[in-house]
Amino acid sequence: MARDLHSFWEWGRKIVCVGRNYAEHARELGNPVPGAEPLLFLKPVSAYLRPGFAIRPPRYSRRLQPEVELGLVLAKGGSCIPQEEAMDYLGGYxxxxxxxxxxxxxxxxxxxHPWTLAKAFDCSCPVSDFIPKDMIPEPHRLTLWLKVNGQLRQQGQTSQMIFPIPYLISYISGIMKLEEGDLVLTGTPAGVSDIQEHDELQAGIDDLITMKFKVESD
Structure with a gap:
């Protein structure tokens, strides 16, 4: 029986992340732009953080940076999904x-070393409410943005993604089975920068959704 995707963060089994999927972001950090294949890493489901809870930096880091991203929520599972069928597996965003x-x-x-310490700590994946698939008829024409204390830090269009959504779903499912409720992060545009304790973060997708978080230490 299908489960309620509106609470996917409560029961989804994994978070798959795509790194360097926007060329300008790769360049701003001095990284090579990916070639034929995406760069992948994972977060545990304990990384989920919902609005109303504070972002808490890991104790071993002094440079915490947020990256705003479009997330894909899978409606059903599959392995080796063909690109032409990939959007049928998507439940929303x-x-x-x-x-x-x-x-x-x-x-x-x-x-x-792997990026686990840098990317997979608890509360490293703040997430908005679920956005049903039919609310975004064209996911490659969205504007993502992030403000810190009211100042715009990041703004970019999903049309700038190097690897589009059907390709990502197909590619990832050829490595690991994608399951109902899984989340795929599709990469971030340029403009990343450090944040400090007590900063307020506001992120949004134009004309669709916004969310806010504060940064607090333990």
């Missing part, structure tokens, strides 16, 4: 922040 411990990530990259 969510606005997300990929919280990144940037200093930790830079250290991981220097040492050749």
């Amino acid at each position: 969510a606005l997300c922040l990929d919280m990144t411990a940037r200093d930790t990530q830079e250290e991981c990259k220097r040492e050749g």
Whole structure:
């Protein structure tokens, strides 16, 4: 029996993230732009954070950065999904922040280590309410934005994604089975920057949804 996607963060099994899916973001961090295949990493479901709760930086990081992203919520599972069928597996969307411990990530990259400490800590995936699929007839024509204390930091269009949504669903499902309630983060546009304790973050998709979070230490 199908479950209620409006609470996918309560029962979904995994969060799959796409890195460097906007060329200008890759360049601003001095990273190579991906070639033939996307860059993937994972977050645990304990990373979910809902509005009304504070973003808490991990104790080992002094440079926390938010990345605004469009999230894809799967309505049904599948493996090796053909691109031409990929949108049939999609149930809807969510606005997300990929919280990144940037200093930790830079250290991981220097040492050749995975990004787990930088990307997979608790509350590293603030997420909005569920957006049903029929509310976004063209997901590649959205404007994402992020403000910190009212100042615009990030703004970009999903049309700038290097790898479009059907390709991402197909590619990921060829590596691991995608399941009902899974979330896929599709990458962030340029403009990432550090945030501090007590900052207020507001993110949005033009004409669709906004969400707010405060940054607090333990």
